[in-house]
Structure formats: C-alpha cells, structure tokens
Amino acid sequence: MARATDRRPGFSRRAQVGIFTGYVVAILGVVIGAGLLIASLVQPALFSGARSAAAEVARPVGQAAATGRRSGIDVLGAIRAYFNAGRQNAALHHEVDLARADAVKRQSLEQENRRLKALLGIREQEPHVVTAARLIGSTASSLRRFAVIAAGSRSGVMIGQPVRSAAGLIGRVLEVGPDTARVLLVTDPENVVPVRRASDGVPAFVQGAANGRVAIRLINSGVATLHKGDLFVTSGSGGMFAPGIPVAVVTEPNRDGATGMLTGDPADADYVTVEQSYQPEAVAALAVPIAPPQLVPPPKKKKKIKAGSGAAATPAAVKAAPAAPVPAAGP
Amino acid sequence: MKVQIKVPIKLPPGVPGVGKRNDGIERRINRAPSRTISNLVPWLSIVLASAVGFAPVIASAPVVPPLAFMLLLAWRTMRPGLLPVWAGLPLGAIDDLYSGQPFGSAVTIWSLAMLAMEAVDRRFLWRGFVEDWLAASVLLTAGLVMGAIVAGIAAGHVAPWIIWPQLAMSIVLFPLVTELVALLDRLRLVRVKLPEA
Numbered sequence: 001m002a003r004a005t006d007r008r009p010g011f012s013r014r015a016q017v018g019i020f021t022g023y024v025v026a027i028l029g030v031v032i033g034a035g036l037l038i039a040s041l042v043q044p045a046l047f048s049g050a051r052s053a054a055a056e057v058a059r060p061v062g063q064a065a066a067t068g069r070r071s072g073i074d075v076l077g078a079i080r081a082y083f084n085a086g087r088q089n090a091a092l093h094h095e096v097d098l099a100r101a102d103a104v105k106r107q108s109l110e111q112e113n114r115r116l117k118a119l120l121g122i123r124e125q126e127p128h129v130v131t132a133a134r135l136i137g138s139t140a141s142s143l144r145r146f147a148v149i150a151a152g153s154r155s156g157v158m159i160g161q162p163v164r165s166a167a168g169l170i171g172r173v174l175e176v177g178p179d180t181a182r183v184l185l186v187t188d189p190e191n192v193v194p195v196r197r198a199s200d201g202v203p204a205f206v207q208g209a210a211n212g213r214v215a216i217r218l219i220n221s222g223v224a225t226l227h228k229g230d231l232f233v234t235s236g237s238g239g240m241f242a243p244g245i246p247v248a249v250v251t252e253p254n255r256d257g258a259t260g261m262l263t264g265d266p267a268d269a270d271y272v273t274v275e276q277s278y279q280p281e282a283v284a285a286l287a288v289p290i291a292p293p294q295l296v297p298p299p300k301k302k303k304k305i306k307a308g309s310g311a312a313a314t315p316a317a318v319k320a321a322p323a324a325p326v327p328a329a330g331p
Numbered sequence: 332m333k334v335q336i337k338v339p340i341k342l343p344p345g346v347p348g349v350g351k352r353n354d355g356i357e358r359r360i361n362r363a364p365s366r367t368i369s370n371l372v373p374w375l376s377i378v379l380a381s382a383v384g385f386a387p388v389i390a391s392a393p394v395v396p397p398l399a400f401m402l403l404l405a406w407r408t409m410r411p412g413l414l415p416v417w418a419g420l421p422l423g424a425i426d427d428l429y430s431g432q433p434f435g436s437a438v439t440i441w442s443l444a445m446l447a448m449e450a451v452d453r454r455f456l457w458r459g460f461v462e463d464w465l466a467a468s469v470l471l472t473a474g475l476v477m478g479a480i481v482a483g484i485a486a487g488h489v490a491p492w493i494i495w496p497q498l499a500m501s502i503v504l505f506p507l508v509t510e511l512v513a514l515l516d517r518l519r520l521v522r523v524k525l526p527e528a
Binding site for chain 1: 382383392393394395396397398415416417419420423425427428429430431432433434435436437438439440441442443445446449478479481482483484485486487488490491493494497
C-alpha cells in the first residue's frame with residue numbers, strides 16, 4: 001500500500017500549517033506526558049480525583065458486568081453439579097458429619113480461648129465490617145494491581161481500610177470516590193502485609209509479585225523452613241489488618257522464603273467486605289513518628305496513603321511483629 | 332485485510348441498473364454517511380476499549396492485552412490520517428484514568444507511538460499486511476515494556492519480563508483487532524438519513 005496522498009499538502013498554506021501544528025501538538029503531548037508521569041511518580045495521589053471520577057462514570061457498566069460474571073459462574077456450576085450430583089451428595093453428607101463433630105470441638109475451644117484470654121487480660125476488638133460491595137473492575141492489562149469496588153465514602157469506606165473476601169485478604173483501600181473505591185490488591189508489589197504462619201506463628205511478610213503470585217519472606221531467615229501448603233494469616237502488626245485473616249499458601253519454598261498463592265483470589269470473589277482498620281490510632285501514630293501521639297492532628301487523606309504504604313513497607317515496622325500482641329504466637 | 336469501499340460511479344440518471352443495487356454502500360435517496368459518526372467512531376472505540384477493565388474479569392496478573400493501544404495502532408495502520416498525530420495526548424489521558432498505570436504513561440507512550448508511525452509511513456512507502464503487523468508488533472513491544480517499567484518504578488519493583496505472556500498475546504491478536512477495526516470502519520461509513528440541509 002502506498003502512503004496516503006494527504007501527506008502531501010501541495011501549495012495550500014492552510015494544510016501545511018495544519019500538518020505542522022499537528023506535529024507540534026504531538027511532540028507537546030510527549031513532553032506533557034513525561035511531565036505528568038514524573039508528577040504522578042513523585043506524588044501518586046495527585047490524580048486520584050480524576051481517577052475516582054472516571055471510575056464513577058464506568059460504575060454502572062461494571063455493576064452489570066459483575067452481575068453477568070456471577071450468573072456466568074452460576075450457569076457453569078449448575079451444569080457441572082448436575083453431572084456429579086449423586087457422588088457429590090454422598091461426599092457432602094460425609095463432610096457434614098465430620099464438620100458437625102468439628103463444630104462441637106471448635107465451640108469448646110472457643111470458650112476455652114475466651115476464658116484464657118480473660119485470664120491473661122488480653123482485650124481484643126472485633127474488626128467492624130464497614131460495608132459489603134461487589135468488585136466491579138480491575139487493571140487487567142497493567143503491571144499495577146488495582147481493583148475497583150462499588151462502594152465509596154457514602155458507604156463509609158475510608159482510605160487504608162482492609163478489603164477481604166470470605167476466603168482471605170484481597171487488599172486495602174487506596175483511593176475513595178463517592179460510590180467507588182480503588183483497592184490495592186495483595187498481588188501488587190507495593191503492598192506488603194505482615195503475616196505469621198497459622199500453625200506456629202513464624203513471622204513473615206507477604207509482598208506481591210505482580211504476576212498473580214506473592215513472595216513470602218521470613219523475617220528471621222534460617223530459623224524455620226517453609227513447606228508446601230503452609231498457610232499464612234495476617235499477624236495484626238502494623239495495626240492495619242486484623243490478625244487471623246488468611247492471606248497466602250506456600251506453593252514453592254525457596255532460599256529466603258517461598259512463593260505463594262493467595263487464598264482469596266479476587267477473580268472468585270463475588271462480594272468483598274471492607275473492614276475498619278484494626279487499630280487506626282496505631283496507623284495514625286506511624287504516620288507522624290516524630291510528633292507525640294496526643295498532638296497528632298486527624299490524618300488527612302494524602303498523609304494516610306503515605307502512612308499505609310510507609311507503615312507496611314518499613315522493615316522496622318514489620319520487625320516489630322514479635323513485640324506486638326500476637327495472640328496465637330505464644331506457646 | 333483492507334476494506335474495499337466502492338466509489339459510486341457517476342452515471343447519468345435514467346441509465347438502467349442504477350439504484351437497483353442494494354449492497355448497503357450504494358447511495359440511496361436521502362442517505363449519506365454522517366460526518367459526525369464517521370469522525371466519532373475511532374475515538375469512541377478507543378475510549379471504550381480503555382474502559383474495558385470494567386469487564387467481567389478481575390485479573391490478579393497482567394494478562395489482558397492493552398486493547399485500547401492496539402485499537403489506536405490498528406486505526407492508524409488501517410486508516411492513516413483519520414486520527415491526527417496528536418491523538419495520543421487526549422486518548423492516552425483517558426486510558427491512564429482506567430489502566431492503573433501512573434498518570435501520564437499512556438500520554439507519553441501513545442504520543443511517541445503516533446510519531447513513530449509517522450516515521451514508519453515516511454520511511455517505508457510500500458507496506459502490506461505483514462509489514463503493518465511487524466510495525467505494530469515493534470510498537471506494541473516498546474509500548475508494553477515502557478509501561479511495565481514505569482509501573483514498576485511506581486510500585487518499587489521493576490520486573491518487565493513478567494509481561495511476556497501478555498505481549499505474545501497482543502502480537503498474536505493484533506490482526507484480529509485490525510479485523511475489528513475494519514468492521515468498525517464499515518460501521519463508520521454507514522448511510523443514515525440526513526436532516527434536510
């Protein structure tokens with residue numbers, strides 16, 4: 001194919017100037033883009049308003065798509081269930097019997113746990129659920145891992161609150177609009193979650209690897225070895241996530257930790273719940289480490305973002321894990 | 332790949348056969364391509380592709396090809412001159428709002444891509460399907476890797492090599508996207524009833 005003829009404007013002054021202006025604007029685009037890029041790298045929250053507005057615009061479509069996804073899963077599931085109904089019925093009966101026995105055992109353990117905690121004087125606040133919402137979108141083609149939920153400041157969602165599904169931790173709220181909120185998923189490299197092994201409380205932290213997996217790094221390397229199938233739950237240190245939320249399962253142990261898979265895959269989650277920050281005052285205190293706590297003003301939105309990433313990402317904060325009251329860590 | 336649009340031959344009225352064809356392209360009475368639609372379709376399609384993140388897939392890894400960028404390149408290769416050279420500036424800004432990349436990354440990359448396509452147009456005068464695909468593949472690779480590096484800097488973990496499945500998929504799917512653009516191009520020139528001039 002030969003090149004387009006309109007590339008040669010001939011003697012028309014107007015066409016010549018038009019082409020020239022086009023080039024000028026295009027080069028200006030590169031320069032403006034680079035400027036914006038540097039600005040948003042330095043100050044990540046700079047364009048959050050515009051992003052929230054864009055998410056609000058696309059919200060109805062996302063809602064409809066989320067409903068469609070749910071019904072799509074349902075249809076396939078119904079067909080699949082139909083094929084092994086008999087076998088499944090028998091297996092489920094067996095499972096219910098086992099679970100009933102387990103439930104009785106758990107009840108007594110819970111009671112004992114409560115009694116022991118009362119003896120030790122540990123006071124635990126139950127994380128309060130802010131709202132439940134659908135996941136309506138995600139950044140499927142970018143290396144950054146964000147998702148958008150269909151609830152925002154009007155439902156009481158605030159920056160820094162943890163987001164989880166029934167199966168495990170999904171991420172934390174990063175930007176809030178009136179009816180949408182942007183969630184930094186656990187698989188994003190910027191997200192660092194202090195965790196402990198569910199079985200014996202070995203402290204570690206989970207960092208996203210951007211490819212759907214997470215890296216589990218032990219805080220004291222050489223003390224414990226990880227095995228395939230080890231479950232890691234949040235430790236509660238840092239004050240952002242309540243302790244005991246399942247985060248990841250080890251898939252491949254390596255030299256300084258392991259590669260893991262999330263327990264709560266956002267793709268499977270129909271609804272997610274937004275919970276209150278575990279200990280907001282701890283998060284706020286970490287935001288302004290120099291000032292005395294009683295003089296700390298109520299944290300502004302921008303500050304709190306920094307607080308979130310800073311608090312979670314600082315190794316010192318993570319290292320403090322054993323010092324923090326971790327209920328299940330002690331023998 | 333290229334859609335052949337039949338240019339109606341001017342025949343004097345009354346010639347037998349004229350006006351009897353019904354292929355959707357032939358001019359009919361009081362029907363003509365709308366200027367608004369024909370100008371709007373490329374822009375609208377790219378903006379909609381940018382918002383495709385609000386699709387029924389919540390991905391935990393970068394797997395979906397950058398559809399908006401592919402559409403931009405496809406429109407540029409299929410219909411040079413339809414999108415102005417500076418189209419990367421506004422379209423990239425909209426894409427940045429949805430893509431999750433740091434704001435400004437698509438503005439820069441798309442503007443650079445449009446300038447690069449101008450250079451390709453100037454340097455390689457005669458191109459066919461394979462050459463267009465090759466040019467688009469090179470630009471897709473450069474754009475995706477640049478985007479991954481920028482996102483990596485923002486997240487503090489630069490690992491552009493993990494995008495290779497996405498990159499391979501984008502390159503393989505590019506001819507399909509040009510096919511989609513061909514379809515949209517036909518839609519763009521659909522004849523509608525015009526208001527009385």
